[in-house]
Amino acid sequence: MPHHKTVFSQFLKLVSIHEFEGLVKQHREGQKLRKMSQWSQFISLNLAQLSGRASLLDIVSNLSAQAAKPYHLGSNNVTRSSLSRVN
Numbered sequence: 001m002p003h004h005k006t007v008f009s010q011f012l013k014l015v016s017i018h019e020f021e022g023l024v025k026q027h028r029e030g031q032k033l034r035k036m037s038q039w040s041q042f043i044s045l046n047l048a049q050l051s052g053r054a055s056l057l058d059i060v061s062n063l064s065a066q067a068a069k070p071y072h073l074g075s076n077n078v079t080r081s082s083l084s085r086v087n
């Protein structure tokens with residue numbers, strides 16, 4: 001079966017993960033994150049914005065329905081409590 005990149009993964013190619021991590025280290029404030037990385041937060045919030053999600057539960061249910069895709073983008077599983085804590 002051939003592999004096709006999603007439009008969202010092509011959109012994320014515009015943002016270099018190395019530059020993103022450098023900016024996180026430069027501007028990081030607050031508590032250390034336990035389970036969720038800033039990259040996972042960035043991916044989940046971008047996906048929520050582009051798909052028009054209205055609530056945290058809606059975002060998490062959308063991400064859990066597409067469980068394999070965020071893994072290939074470099075993200076971990078996102079829970080509602082983790083997403084609400086980091087936001």
